[in-house]
Amino acid sequence: MQETDAQTDQTPPPANEADAAPQQAEPVTSDIPGEAAVTPPGQTPPAQGDSGLSEILAVDGLRQRGLELWAWTQENILTLNMLIQLGLLLIAFVPAIIFGPKLKRLIEKHVRHRVPAGILRRACDALATVATLIALWITLGIFMSFVGAMDASNGLLSAAQSLLAAAIFIRLVTLIIRSPFWSKVAFYVAWPIAALDAFGILGDVVAQLEAASLTLAPAEGDNAAVTISMLDIVRAGIIFAIFFWIASFASSLISRQLENVEELNPSFRALLEKILNFALPIIALVIALQMIGFNLASLAVFSGAVGLGIGLGLQKVIGNFLAGFTLLADKSIKPGDTIEVDGVFGWITEMKSRYVAIRTRDGHNILMPNSIFIDEGVVNWSHSDRAVRIHAPFGVTYDQRDLRLVQKLATEAAAEVPRVLETPKPVCNLMEFGDSSVNFDLRFWINDPPNGISNVKSEVMMGIWERLHENGIEIPFPQRDLHIKSSAVTLPTLTEAKVEASE
Known part of the structure; x- marks a missing residue:
């Protein structure tokens, strides 16, 4: 039993010298806050902060990249x-x-x-x-x-x-x-x-754009799939921009040439300009799609849904566009006409695909949608003839017995204004016997309504005022006579009324 115990207590010898090397002791960490870790004897303490900062900033990787950049610079730049x-x-x-x-x-x-x-x-x-x-x-x-x-x-x-x-x-x-x-x-x-x-890297970018494609229509039977790449979209955009500018330039050039053709009336000239502005950009888009090899027949696959969405979203825009063609086709208004619409008086300066530009006497440019002219109507002061008749109503007192003299003075006052036409002559009519005056209506004609209606009317009425006062004819103002009839009923005095109110 003693020999057995002795053999059991014996430690087996190490297999080699490496196994017999003493193990390094781990550093002892103090549990007390603020106390530094204790380094075993014979070991060098680690540098404080170097290891963590190197791991965070990846100093070795940055150093390696810097060396590679310097080598590339020496090979490609410093040559x-x-x-x-x-x-x-x-x-x-x-x-x-x-x-x-x-x-x-x-x-x-x-x-x-x-x-x-x-x-x-x-x-x-x-x-x-x-x-x-x-x-x-x-x-x-x-x-x-x-x-x-x-x-x-x-x-x-x-x-x-x-x-x-x-x-x-x-x-x-x-x-x-x-x-x-x-x-x-x-x-x-x-x-x-x-x-x-x-x-x-332009070639690589072009290759990547060519590889990125979108399938518009899958392959069906003998028909191949319709695809379009990002490069095709970029090319189509650039080509369309060039041809769109060419189309805009051609449209403006043709419009200037049309203005020199005296045989064309303004309405038909504006209609041709609208057609050019609508057709030329579409032609530019078709040319751009054809140049990139896009099959326009494939648009029939989804053109119905796209057309329905555009029709619903742009309903008012399309309505104004079609209304513009209608206005030009029936020649109801044209550039240069003097009109009155929705309480706005002025003359038309230009007619676009979406609106009509009206310049007022105040110098304001008002853009009226084309649909307003169709839905609400318009007063065209110069539709068939630029001559416009203007009314200037006035009245005189009942004390004036020679009413024909009043008519003569009014027509003479109108004839002295330069803008009033001599033919037809100004006419002054007796309209009614009013409550306070005898009412007349002076009517005269002008042929330049764009120069204003209110200003010429003001000049005529100023002339009427001066001539009537020179001849001692008064223009009355509304008067009312109040007749109070006495009755048998005695009205209470103010003192009695106060007493009754207090009771």
Whole structure:
């Protein structure tokens, strides 16, 4: 039993020396708040804060990325080829500064006076303005050819030329079109394309846009599926914007030519302008879709639902649009007519697809929807003839016995006003025997209602007032005679009334 116990108490020897190495003691952490951890003897205490900060900021990863960036810079930027391109880029400014002003003078002296006024003249002025930039762009192209002929990379020159082309394009659009909207469109289209091309990722972006597609109609039988990619949408938008501007320019050009055709009446001219403004943008959209290879027959799949939604949402807009065509077709109103509608008096300055512009005597431009003219009606003072008859009512006292003299004085007062027509002559009629006066109505004609109705009426009535007073004829004001008849009933005095009220 003693031998057995002795064998049991014996510890087996270590298998090797590594197993026999003493184990490191773990640092003892104090449970007392604020007391630092105790480091066992023979060990170096860890650096305070280095481990946690390194883990949070990923210092090793940042250091590795910095080394990779520096290696890429040395390989692609700090090279002889890049230095040569940078030198050529700086040298390109010298011929641009020399030949740019000469190109500008050449355009202004030999080209500008030979083109007609309008958009072509503005194009010449715009080219003259950016002549130096154009010379710089041409110089960069020549230097790129030289560098490419030496089988060397010309990435820097290509990026500079792309950015310069975008700047020239935006400047030309701004100077030629002179539209803030189209200037912004050119800015947001040209700069992203130029930036992507400068960094050499334009091809990758185009490939990604081509891969992102939307299925409009699934494949059925022999008909293939109808799909459209994001690249097709971008291309269609750019092409539509270009053709829409061309259509707008053509519409305005045709409208100016129509204004010079005296055989066309204003109503028919406005109708043609409406048709052009409606048809040309649609043609531009169809051309844009055809140029990207879009099959218009596939629109029949969902055109019914889209048309129904548009019809319900734009019911009033479509109603005003159709009302405008109706007004122009039946020639009820036309530009230049003097009208009165919904309490507004003025003359028509222009007729658009959605509204009619009316200029009042106060100088205000009121835009009336076309549907108001159809639903509520309109008073056209110059529909068939610009001559308008105006009424000027007045009255004299019953003391005046010679009423024909009153008529004569009134017609003479109207005839003295320059705007009153001699034919038909002014007429003064006796209308009624009123409560306080004998009432007359002076009627006269004018042929320039756009110049005002109230002002000419005021001049005529001022003349009537002066002539009547010169001849001692009074214009009465309403009078009432009150007759009080006495009765047998005795009215109480004020004192008696107060006594009765107190009782």
